[in-house]
Amino acid sequence: MASSYHTLAFYQGGSPKTGLSPLMEFVFNLETRAAITSFAAFTITEMGQGMYQLVIDWDNSTLSSINRVALRLNGDPTSAEGMTDLEKYQFFETGRADTVYMEDFYDALTGDWEVINNQLIMSDRNGAVLHTFNLFDTVGNPTSSTPAKRERV
Secondary structure, eight states: OOEEEEEEEOEETTEEOOSOOOEEEEEEETTTTEEOOOOTTEEEEEEETTEEEEEEETTSGGGTTOOEEEEEEESOTTSTTOOOHHHHEEEEEEEHHHHHHHHHHHHHHHSOEEEETTEEEEEOTTSOEEEEEEEEOTTSOBOSSSOSEEEEO
């Protein structure tokens, strides 16, 4: 599952605001500027000390063909907390590529790699091949022991 994780903070009068039930008010597809009306792909939970986590499930059917979104969250949707507009609204944008890049980067850092013949093979944490590179020495000859250059296969 390709999910992205975002940390939000709500404050009232300069102090962290806990016990809120933030509401997703608007989500827009930034490529088409169309409103997204189903919020099933979005989960908001309180982490503590005024911090809240928004998780976006990019594999959810609502977002399956969408690459970038803009969001507005309301930390005090019923106005019961008496928060000002500046305190209760969170605006931001994010996208699928942000998630894919970070997952791929993390997998490349934490996965295994090995050199076989003149190829560097990088795998993710589960053993799936992420990247394969041909390795060359300083004069351009294939090498497995003294690489100076790599080219993606």
